[in-house]
Amino acid sequence: MSNDNPAIPRLDGHDKVTGRAQYVDDIHMPGMLHGATIRSTIARGTITGITFDPALDWSGFTIVTAADIPGKNEVLLLTTDQPFLADGRVRHHAEPILLLAHEDREMLRRAAGAITIRYREEPACLDVRQALRPEYLQHGTDNTFHKIDIIKGDVDAGFDEADLILDETYETGAQEQAYIEPQGMIARPSPEGSGIEIFGSLQCPYYVVKAVTHLLGIPVEELRVVQTTTGGGFGGKEEYPSIIAGHAALLALKSGRPVKLVYDRYEDILATTKRHPSITRVKAGATRDGRLTALEIDLVLDGGAYVTLTPVVLSRASLHASGPYEVPNISIRARARLTNTPPHGAFRGFGAPQSIFAVERHIDRMARSLGLSPLEFRRRNYLKLGSVMATGQVVRDDIDMHELATTVYERLGGAAREAELAAANAASSHKRSALGFAAFYHGAGFTGSGEERLASQVAARLDGDGHVEILSSNTEIGQGTITIFSIIAAKALGLDPSEIRVAPPDTARVPDSGPTVASRTAMVVGWLVQQAVLDLAVKLAERCSDALRVVAPESLRGDTFRRAAAQAVESGCRVVGRSKYEKPAFVEWDEVNYRGDAYATYAWAVYGCEVTVDTRTFEVEVTRFVANQDVGGVLHPVLAAGQIQGGVVQALGWALCEEVVYDKGAVRNAALSTYVIPTFVDVPPIEILFATTPYEFGPMGAKGIGELPMDGPAPAVLNAIAVALGAEPERVPCRPEYLMLLADPALADARG
Amino acid sequence: MADITTTFRVNGREVTVTGPPFRRLLDVLREELRLTGSKEGCGEGECGACSAIMNGELINTCIVPVLQAEGAVIMTVEMLADTPAGAAVQRAFLEHGGAQCGICTPGMIVAATWVAQHQFRGEIREMLAGNLCRCTGYDLIVTSVEAALNALAKDGSRE
């Protein structure tokens, strides 16, 4: 451990454990209406008519269609292909068509049944493998949202050198974020003057500002977006909330009243974004003595019906596709294509879990084909200080992946445990157990030039009591933003974290410090928090502390800072500390050719597990899990461990039991009874280990870790299953029905 | 279509509500009584975010119609701090990181308090399996509940 940050209770904990914390659906405003969204029931076609049943009294309703949109009917994100409301043309099931508001939720329910929409249906593309067919063309020239090619060396020459070549294809399914708080927004006309105020469950208030000002055709000053206590996000509340916010705003504008638009679980699963499904073909070549000579990867992501964030997901997928290995010849061809399913979007990991699953499964197969243990094969190929990655980035971390792996292996019991399991397998009629591993990295922060484009800013001021108040748009969504920022600020100024205030993300007050995504909050924005409070100290020294005769800002720490702050407040001397993102000098990234420093830094990890398969039912039980990662620095041991544990369990769900079932492009299992996430009794004991090789631009050396735990569990578990069963699972989720067929292909025909 | 009148006690206070018989107890708590601590996560009794204690039993309020609350004694998360078990659980969650985003926390605290009141030990995971959490991975919640049980055992209190 490189530092000794104490595990203080999280600073927003009290309201949460007493039930006092206010989530969007807890908020009530006088005169508030409830909103509802009427959605498409087909996957592709044109709307030919909309009928409102005259038997219902429509006078109490506010009704909004695309025709009511004052600005542009475009969800402004990376591009503008997605409408807020379908205007004639429908591209996916559950696409929003019109909006209703009414005082009485029961009336809204009846109204939904009293609206008939007629369509002329067209053949829908429901399989990404068919997206290139001309009859399915709906986007650009070939239904391709984005393409990325990363080339290092010459793969053909590399394969020529190889003694073993394996070529296999891996698939991963969609995953629902399943935050326990469904999505929702409240919009109201501003109490003073013109403009709109929006309150809701979200991760990125400035994304909402950008999208809704474009929708309404209003200047930024006329929109205020405030984050309410948010019950989980995981990426699912990165971009989708902008759509709900826009809908609520349209209803509020038209009715002149506050409107609450909250989804129930059914609508949330039916309509909101999911993790991109993927198909990844990995062809690898290695010498007899286990050195990789070539890696050729063809990756396809299913983007759903609109672009949303797909190009960035594809970017991360492609940049993680070759694994933590130094391979002289690499070709990564990544494509993202359209299908007529509800658009896919951000979900923790953001493309990396998909591509890492494929390469880590494949590496295990390479190892076994060469008669090497999975950890030994990896050892012969790991990246290390000075290694060159696929984009040409040179590894700056003095990382020892094999040491991480050895620790994991030992904690699982090593060779002795493997021998025990082998003996147990031989003696058991129906239990097969094995160990499995995965090695990976996760880039922290946005890709090379992404952070520069975000140009994040943080401010720090003194509140009326002389406390330091941090102003940033980064949101607390459970991961501990408020506590972490307080710890960072306090450490910088020699104060106690309880003395720091973190302003609620309210765009009327806070600058744009970028979105709460991409494992950037602690590392990138935390650094800016540190700089902002140090700048505050400088300005206090320069402008407010004549009475104290303080000369050096560095001396304003602890009690001297407290005195200076108190004096500044008393004398009315107002200063604001500011910081702005600066790219570390060493980062050089060529966005056009996809070469250079893809990420400023990486967290590095090896995960391992012990798994038992019951060959009567092919149920899989993960009995032990060890997660070992080098994260640069640990800002709060309990919050950090909590991130890893939560991420591991979420990833185990993706690996084993979470499946989005589609039927004609519609989600069929839109409930928590049928979309199955792990419970208390579905999780193994999870041992978490942190190594800390500090990152020079991370607060107290810390790197981002929010997404890291999502990458390792699926390949580690499936690698263990492969050893246990002597079969090769290539699919996530890896369900018992699939394993049964894999273990005995003859079953597909046989009866019993 | 007849409204029904139901009288019951919530957090020590007697209330009478009149309305549709199948109005969910959760909605009566949140909307009529403005007790928004109980949350709706799934609407079908799957996630436990709406948990309360009714007549001494742990229940999901989203699948109890108000019709069935006649004469009931109900305790919601808002009242827990006033009980030794509830207060111990809340303290333990704060000390041991049992809450992250907090949306499952009220239901989790209620369930954990009920477990503490019934002094279940080795079965904490099984007793809480009706409460879903997506943030924590469950370990820190188990740690928190065990800490609460230890603290209560030391104090000798049970209620």
Place this chain on the structure above:
Amino acid sequence: MIEADRARSLDDLLDRLAALPPPRLIAGGTDVMVQLEAGVQKEGDHFLDVSGLAGALRYHRLDADALEIGALATFRDTRLRSDVISAFSLLELAARTIGATQIQTRGTWAGNIANGSPAADGVAALLAYDAEVVLASRSGRRTRSLHGFFTGYKKMDLEPGEFIEAVRLPRRAPDRWRAFHKVGTRRAQAITKAGLTLNWRADGTWRIVGTSLAPFVKRYETLERLFEEAGDDLSRIDVQGLTAAVSAAVEPINDIRSTADYRRRVVFNLLRDASAHARTG
């Protein structure tokens, strides 16, 4: 809008049930409320709440001859009765897998039967114990076996005006061996996708009950006979014989939770495992 009111007494309940059409009963509500949420219920349905009749209907009566479980006895009630559980251990094994705590405190055995789900774990345990249902109406009571009570998907031998007042399990000599298998997508809060309940009784007879394998939970009598014919030496059940018997008897379907092939194979595997491991005494 759903109409509903409360039964004031057992007599009141029987009187109300005699109406045409009779009201639908709601006890623990765990099935009814989920169906309402999913929109399965229709306008015009009239419900009668029986939860206020706990005094008359919420009991376990265990004596030398039988266990009688009242209509409002919950799964959790049963799990708290160690005397009931030692006599009928499958009841605990089933009850602990139903939903989770919050469902077990409300769900009733009678409700589990009346809801008629093909995935009813409670029914499986009851059938393994040759349970009988006591059906009460204003004109009297009749008792009939739970075996054969279901005739199709959500179709049962319940006349208009009748309700399931109690479930009666005859006491027997201690069973030789039993197993409760529930395969769900996770280990709690799971709907069974393939279930097998096995009971090898003191007199050598078998009960083999399948869950989620047919339109209703049922016994597989041909499979029971196969096991019974092997007597004390279950190794006499050969693989071919078992394969043929399972193919002939078990006809599951593909649905949102699982596949027919998987379900059939799981049944075969679990039965083969039972034939290898079940022991007398």
